[in-house]
Amino acid sequence: MDVMEAISTRRTIFKFKPEPVPKEVLERVFEAGIWAPNHGVTEPWRFVVLGEKAKATLAERYAEIQIGKCADGVDEETRRKAGDGGRAKFMSKPTIIAVACEQTGVDQRKQEDYAATCCAIQNIQLAAWAESVGIQWSTGPITLEPETHRLLGLDPDTQYIVGFLYTGYPEVVPTPRRKPLSEVMTFTE
Amino acid sequence: MDILEAIHARRTVGKFKPEAVPRDVLERIFGAGIWAPNHRLTEPWRFFVLGDGMKRFFGERYGILLTRNTDDEEKVKQVRTNVLTGFLSRPAAAVISCKQEGPDQKKREDYAATCCAIQNVLLAAWSEGVGVNWNTGPLINDPPCYEALGLHPEASFIAGIFTLGYPEVVPDQKRTPLGQVMRYVP
Numbered sequence: 001m002d003v004m005e006a007i008s009t010r011r012t013i014f015k016f017k018p019e020p021v022p023k024e025v026l027e028r029v030f031e032a033g034i035w036a037p038n039h040g041v042t043e044p045w046r047f048v049v050l051g052e053k054a055k056a057t058l059a060e061r062y063a064e065i066q067i068g069k070c071a072d073g074v075d076e077e078t079r080r081k082a083g084d085g086g087r088a089k090f091m092s093k094p095t096i097i098a099v100a101c102e103q104t105g106v107d108q109r110k111q112e113d114y115a116a117t118c119c120a121i122q123n124i125q126l127a128a129w130a131e132s133v134g135i136q137w138s139t140g141p142i143t144l145e146p147e148t149h150r151l152l153g154l155d156p157d158t159q160y161i162v163g164f165l166y167t168g169y170p171e172v173v174p175t176p177r178r179k180p181l182s183e184v185m186t187f188t189e
Numbered sequence: 190m191d192i193l194e195a196i197h198a199r200r201t202v203g204k205f206k207p208e209a210v211p212r213d214v215l216e217r218i219f220g221a222g223i224w225a226p227n228h229r230l231t232e233p234w235r236f237f238v239l240g241d242g243m244k245r246f247f248g249e250r251y252g253i254l255l256t257r258n259t260d261d262e263e264k265v266k267q268v269r270t271n272v273l274t275g276f277l278s279r280p281a282a283a284v285i286s287c288k289q290e291g292p293d294q295k296k297r298e299d300y301a302a303t304c305c306a307i308q309n310v311l312l313a314a315w316s317e318g319v320g321v322n323w324n325t326g327p328l329i330n331d332p333p334c335y336e337a338l339g340l341h342p343e344a345s346f347i348a349g350i351f352t353l354g355y356p357e358v359v360p361d362q363k364r365t366p367l368g369q370v371m372r373y374v375p
Binding site: 001002003004005006007008010012027028030031032034035036037039041043045046047048049050051052053054108112114115118119121122123125126127129130137139151152153162176177178179181184185186187188189 | 241
């Protein structure tokens with residue numbers, strides 16, 4: 001796929017077909033990540049592919065978080081439904097990969113390593129799109145919890161989870177909206 | 190150009206041919222930036238292509254910042270001249286800034302979106318035969334540079350200063366194999 005086509009047609013995908021992404025496709029896609037620009041070549045990115053056991057454990061936690069979002073005094077039935085909905089939503093993502101970033105050293109380095117990992121994720125999203133694979137980059141309470149880090153063999157003190165990439169073949173491709181370039185680009189004197 | 194080819198072959202470029210990058214090419218390159226993924230569609234990125242006056246200002250500021258702890262007047266003068274000449278010799282220069290307002294998590298996500306916009310810009314440039322150097326030196330925290338662009342340091346962050354042009358030299362680059370940074374957990 002052409003560079004400009006991949007960049008301008010890529011969308012965040014929320015609804016997937018049930019099939020998981022084959023391992024060889026996944027590895028081609030993630031290999032694109034390691035070619036991100038990276039000041040000092042620190043290679044701070046870490047990719048952890050969730051197996052069924054880890055996915056089920058996190059789906060339970062995700063369900064708890066959804067229940068926790070219910071207002072005080074909400075009845076048991078509504079809470080149960082919120083939990084079931086959350087669990088089902090998490091389990092509906094065919095393949096989940098946690099992307100973490102090493103965060104050691106001075107603040108400037110931490111920031112640059114985070115930037116490099118974000119660029120790696122963009123490479124991954126574009127390479128995925130060229131393979132007809134869609135991704136949602138998700139951040140939320142679950143990616144920030146130390147328990148999640150430990151489950152995935154990551155150190156919560158030095159390895160920051162930049163996001164979960166929900167990955168699969170798109171069921172629905174959303175319509176994009178962006179301001180015209182002229183509103184965000186200036187040619188100065 | 191194929192997207193995977195662009196991703197693998199793209200390099201940071203520091204040495205450029207003297208030819209300018211035409212305005213329509215610059216617009217296509219930065220136009221790729223706005224298609225970055227962006228939580229809540231805040232569109233936090235701003236792209237500034239520096240004209241001759243602004244380029245000179247940034248080149249002068251860079252020299253001043255690099256010599257701020259030097260007492261030797263002769264050396265200060267020499268470094269400032271060299272830095273300015275070097276900066277002006279780059280065929281094009283640009284700044285990409287990012288809005289930084291609201292809660293920390295929003296700031297972080299807006300910075301992440303801007304980094305993705307930058308990666309789009311780097312790849313789009315490469316497919317146009319244009320090389321880019323993403324610089325995060327002292328200028329990105331220099332209040333006079335913010336002021337010159339009409340930015341407020343409390344509300345925006347300069348994510349990078351970019352020099353662009355047609356590559357004279359394309360450096361080699363190495364990466365640790367994927368197997369050492371990717372794991373499968375049960």
